[in-house]
Amino acid sequence: MKNRYLFFLVTLFIFLSPIIVLKGEEGETKTQYLLKLSSIGFPAAEKMKEAWGINELRLFKDKLYIGYGDAVVNTGPTDVIYFDIKNQKFVREFTVDDEAIYRYQVIDGKLVIPGPDATEDWKFGNIYILTEKGWVKKRTIPNGLHINQLTLFENKWYVATGTYFEFGEDEMFAFGGILCSEDEGNTWKLVYASPTDAQSVFRIGSLITFRDRLYVFPYAFSGMKKEEIPEEYHYYLSDTYENQYLIYTEDPLGLTDVILFDEKKWQYVDLIQIPNICYISPFTFKDKLIMSLLTGKYIDYLSLKKGLPGNASTFLLSFNGEATEILPFEYDLIRDIVIKKDKLLLLILKDYDYFIVETQDLENWKYYMIPRGIRTPKSIEFDGSSFYVGTEGGNIFKSIGTKELTDSSSLDNEKPLKFFGAAELPRDGKWYWAAITGWRKWGKLARFSCEVRKKNVINVVTENITSLSIYIPLTEIDKRKPVELKINNEKAFKDTLGGFTELICTKGNGISWNVEKGMGTAERFHYQRKIIGNTKIDLAGEEDAPSIGSFVADVLKWAVSADAAIIPQSGIKRGLKKGDIALEDIFDLHHRNTIRTFRVKGAELYRMMDFNIKQNENRLCQISGFNFTYRIANEQEKNSIVESSIDPAREYLVATTDYLVRRMESFFGDEVNCENRNISVNEAMMEWFKEFGTITQIESGIKRFKQR
Template sequence: MKYISKKSTGRIVNHLNNLGIGGKMRNKTFLCCIVLIVLMPGVFLICSASGNEDSPIYLSKLSSIGFPTAEKQKAAWGINELKIFNKKLYIGYGDYGVNTGPTDVIYYDFEKKDFISEFIVDEEAIVKYRVVDKRLVIPGIDATENWQFGNIYVLADTGWAKYRTITNGLHICDIVSFDEKWYVATGNLFDFGEDEMLVPGAILSSDDRAKSWNFEYTTPCNKNVVFRVHSIVSYKGKLYAFSHAFIGITKEEIPKEYRQYLGKPYIENGEEHYNIIINDAIGSPDVVVYDKILWRPLNLISEPNVCWINPFVFKDKLILSVVSGKYVTSINSYISRERKIPQNVSTSLYVFDGEHTRLLPFEYEFLKDIIVKEDKLFLLIFKNKQYFIAETQDLQNWRYYALPQGLKKPLSIEYDGKSIYIGMGDGNIFKSTELKQITDLSQIKGYEPIKFFGAAELPRDGKWYWAAITGWINWGKLAKISCEVKPGNIIDITTDNISAISIFVPLMEIDETKPVILNIDGKEVFRDEINGKTELICKYLEGKWTIEKGSKTAETFKYSRNIIGKSEIELTRTGDDPPIGGWKAETVRWTAKTDIAIISGGGVRKDLKKGNITLEDIFDINYRNSICTFRVKGKTLRKMVEYNIKLPKTKRCQISGFKFTYKAYKDSEKNIVFDCSINPEKEYLIATSDYFAKRTKRFLGQKVDYEDTGLQVTEAMIQWFEQFEKIGKIHPRIKVIKAN
């Protein structure tokens, strides 16, 4: 069982957003509905509660309005939230498990048809917007700053204002207005020093609109478990707060029958751990209720093993979306992998009227998002390997919009009164256009978006719906593409940093009996019948595009790995001077043209095997760091080395451009350098990563003034292979003599 400490909390508490428990659902109005979904072979029948008539199913054509996060790192692309406010479509994106912040506040201007960055929040992601007392508010889910305070961002008449005022607010999960005060639901932190802390959930209140806060309530807590209050809602003159808890444990601590449902682990002290939601974490009560005097526990759900509850208010009812199960972990990643919900998880909807709770017979596997606009309810659901949006106005007549099967990860929805917008995990924001009624789910086969955007640095990420980027003008740099089918059998493509593309002809939108017109970057490059072919292979050669017909489809396409070099040895992360770290330091020094390079030993993510090295390998071993340089005198550098060797092994550095020997004692504080090639009188130009440059006080004992070259470490390695082609023997630069 993992002890929660300063060292581990930073990784564990940020990991929960990857679990996907109950989906990313907004605290918007939900509907008390009774619908029976019946699946028959080849036919999707949806009946009303009375079962008298079938509900219609529509295929919604989708066209992307843009990819506003394309220039961000890939982990930040996902559109967590869509929120229309003051005739603007606000975008929430980012990943606070990976830590992709700071994060731009981006909105889509409906009139200009363009995305605009309005502000920057000091958060690793934006996962939700709330309207509180007619003001748009961003709860700060994970500050890029220290843990002393959590943040709230409020859009006032003069622009966005930041309030860094929530004491020990690790994660601000929700906010609501109640009884002339603002209340926040948080994951909080009580730090007792000496690597000990407790991480409870908490509720705080403010009577001055976020300028100051007072503690109102905290969950139970213990040293092994992380608690959070994730939702808070006002209902019938009371506040209802819902919490959850999770723990990081090893695979061996999980019963064998549940291990097949695990998602990706995180690494702590060299061991793989999994975040597990604790069922019935605070016993039988599911919620705490505030009646303006006391916070009281209340049990609303009678079923066992409740892990997570998301509440929604609609027409004087409190609707509860419930996830139950044992050893529940990453539902999102399991669905992406298996196209179904794990068998150790169950989901259900309950309705609470203030006195009694009852189960709603509404079947679904996964509820991703909910919105209510203009008396219409929209549910984004996953059911039987398919995503749908369900719509109703009167609780009896339902429409179901089947999303194209190529949409693997829809995250959020919004409605502007005419069209539905869908935020995707890949960064596209699709807008629904025309509808086509269908009677058989097989009719959706082959349907894809009529317009989409894509971006990729690597061949493995190059396939986007009905196109694939297969060649780069500058390998390792971001390539971007947009693809659109237009009336008249026209396919329009725009490219950036692309030398080759495969277009898998969207046959559901193209008349095969007529010539297909292909335009790339505003020029017509192909006009011909496709004659039964399914692919247009496009290559940019000597200043023009050449087109060949092919037979691959989006389903049969496989990317080709781009081999950029070779290694004659195994490059591992083991030993006192691991060879892969030594080679990385050498590439950084060579590319930056400096005297020396110093890198963090923990800055290499995986080993490299002997043999061919691909572009994917280079990106996989590195974090997204740029190269920085700084200058110091040799005598200062010697002191930095002496400081570093006394640190724990996980914080020791690797080098290029000089050598040294040190004697290692059992107590690392006694370690001492006794042979070093540094000239104390010389000034050295030193290269490192931006991550390291910002933390030289931690690693080397002193802060430095540094300059960012703007060159990525991955680019440095690509350039190194272009020059040297292969990795030979790595000569050790650090020698360790064990003390007796």
């Protein structure tokens, strides 16, 4: 059985650098080992970069199931992928209609995926069950915005959710709901609803069965302006979400911290005598309920991306059914938990280093240090002899050996024996001890793998790459002997290194690689920007008609030979400054979207625009191919078009984005049938600059004036 700890929708991913010696409660040095790692693959490489992080690893019937994706950025739908241990290959088994997979659970002997954020509407939440005939989707949980966890209690399925109810037309309240199913998820009944209020979001983070009772752990947060937060906590704030900080509510249930259900009634109980509790993550081990606590005041929900902020503390507690005690175990963050028979494994961040910590009695601990160069470990699994480590960067590493640590002198030089890498952009080209520096097709995904083999051989496999640098992993190579480099199964180089540290590999018009020695290192690598065009003017925001939005709409219209284009203003993340434009500038300009088209009569197009100008700012649009002027009234719903070039009788072919297609009803009051043009906005932008090269002048199609 395997239990999990995850902050849903809060991804902890910044890797920092650390110390070596861990001390126990009385100061004794703990036994430590350094893991030697080699990657088994990069299963989500073809997905968008934000989806790469390996949220979950779960062994089930000799298959290593992989959870990945990001339900904040919305990277779904998400493939169910497993690694076939016997045949050593990745298999795509199914696709879930959710933005990510954060968790696999075994419920009553069945593998189950709770759907954290459905790609469909909010009417139902999803769970997915692996049956003898394959995966079955059950879209049956009413108002299930976020399905966080399931558990079996008294032969019934219970689910922890973030859900909502509507009060009138414009008011919505977010609360945590517990739903129960007596037929394995076909139907559900709401059996508990958390408190809620107009300013806060309440959710049920976890629920767990312990000693014939169901324990439920809610949490809450609210959006706050900076001036609403005491100044002493400003230093610990991170990013805003829709111009507000998401701040945890400490002690959301007051003096109680857990909700208890004995199949007859729900009770609020106080198990923990620690103030300012913000989040509790539970699991059971050795007939004890273990709880990981996050405590503090004004903790920024998003600051946890960067580690544990200074205004927060963590504790590990044990409850035996009668009393709770604090365990003498220190850590900054617990990233994952694995339970295998009598063995508990924790993936922790401690003093800026990552460890897999092992115990059988909650008293004696063994530490396996993950090399510092590994890109932010997120998840772990154990097959009885080897660890698997899922990373933020997308690689899944397997331990192939350990060595006892006696000093920290070589820790920063420890490299993975094998890794995989992928990049669309030069700035993302460096991976561990190699870097992509040239693309056969710029802006397209380039992939490679690098491995140190026996007899001083470095083996590299490339795809869409014309140049790269290999920074010799000196801890894995015998510097006294010649080093052989193979690229795509062809010998490209064999020689002694002397004092050189780099192999610079370039591919000309032919099929052979040219390799030269260099003195570069991964630590000193600096990417070169790929310039694709320039602009003679600054393209920035101008009230509600930013010129950058008009330019992007012009490009979409041109790319598919449409009559017009409409894009969401909120989809533009930044402007373009006068001067050279690099690939990174284009990819940073907007969210990853593809182009769709639809046909509409001019009269309907006019109605759509008239509806849109009455919406909130984050739902306004930018256009190309037609223009109109509208009057801003004192009340937004009374805004009105006063002049337009739209021909009511004409049929228009309109280009837009897949993002807007999914939200047509909220932007325009109705849905339309769209065609996928199978071209991304990024591809269209690159083709435009290839054709025209320079932006000289942009005119907005929308003008407005205020009513006097």
